[in-house]
Amino acid sequence: MLARLTYRLLKECDTRLLAKLAWNCGWKGMRAIGAFNRRLKQGRPFPAFVFLSVTSACNLRCQGCWVSVDRPARALDSATLEQTIVECQQMGASFFGILGGEPLLHAGLFEVIGRHPDCYFQVFTNGTLLTEDHAREMRRLGNVTPLISIEGRERVSDERRGGREVYRRAMEGLEHCRRQGLFIGVATSVCRSNFADLASQDFVNDLVRRGAHYLWYYIYRPVGATPAPELALETAEILQLRRFMVDTRCHAPLILVDAYWDHAGRALCPAATGISHHIGPGGDIEPCPVIQFAKENIGDGRGLVEKISHSEYLARFREFSARTTRGCVIMDHPAELRQFLEREGAADTTGRNTGLAELAALRPRPSHHVPGQEIPERSWVYRFAKKHWFFGFGAYG
Secondary structure, eight states: OHHHHHHHHHHHSOHHHHHHIIIIIIIHHHHHHHHHHHHHHHTOOOOSEEEEEOBOOOSOOOTTOOSOTTSOOOBOOHHHHHHHHHHHHTTTOOEEEEESSOGGGOTTHHHHHHTOTTSEEEEEEOSTTOOHHHHHHHHHHOSEEEEEEOOSSHHHHHHHHTSSSHHHHHHHHHHHHHHTTOOOEEEEEEOTTTHHHHSSHHHHHHHHHHTOOEEEEEEOOOOSSSOOGGGOOOHHHHHHHHHHHHHHTTTOSSEEEOSSBOTTSOBOOHHHHTSEEEEOTTOBEESSSSOOEESOBTTSSSOHHHHHHTOHHHHHHHHHHHHHOSSOHHHHOHHHHHHHHHHHTOEEOSSSSOHHHHHHHOOOOOOSOOTTOOOOOOSHHHHHHHHHHSSOTTTTO
């Protein structure tokens, strides 16, 4: 697997882009995690990776989306985005996930990325607006990887994304990136309607042929104004997905990513560990993109490092989440989460002012925390990487 992946990267990716990936993402990412771990021991947490939703504007209307796409769009202006990146860099964080809405609708995004050649940016895009010009600009910048969302084959993609010819247009975006020699990712939120198509060897092989170098599997979470809870996976399906990933990692010539399990197959939540937090399009500092409640905002006059490191709300959320479940708290315990947020007096940052009502309407759904049925990593590469660079950081005792 490792030899075939290395061969693919050297053959298919621009050499300058691979150097940027190795240095800005690989080496600096490891250093950022080390610095994060040291800060935890000193009692001044600041995430190693920061996720930024740069705009709430989007051209699609997805099931289970937490973004208020039908409300007036909110966005981080370029100056605010720039300052946020600079302050994160001061704490050793150089990797940024760029989310939306659809981040390609942010007019100044690539200009900001271009002013930070010493950072690495992962752009989460639905791919339908990803043109040849976008791909060419990403190659010129060198420090950005597109992560293209694929939610099923033709029919299911249109159902899941609320658009037309979504699958074809996303694959065209992927092809533009392949022709430019980019380091390309595909993300998919696995649910009941797309499970058979996406948790399959045929899907993985097809992506390899199309030039994808990493594949990020998420578990569908029924949240937002149109949650579609009937799409949520059952426990047996979650275990089947986990087993599929563990087995496929041993032979597939691409990187399979998840943010749910450690090397021993134990569940974890990145927000509960504190390794990552989220800044929404209104500047609100949130535990993660799905939990849209905050008590701090990047525009309230204090420095970002102080706001996050000294946030009693984020600290109490990490403690509450880790104590309540090793899985996703919004899936496992929505009622307890609602009570916690009410006690905290956290502001609803959904843009809909319906966040608490949406939580009240949720009932518990299976998450990736299945005690007694842990499936450890079989691949020594993934086992080593997860054990040393992405584990619980003491969050669970």
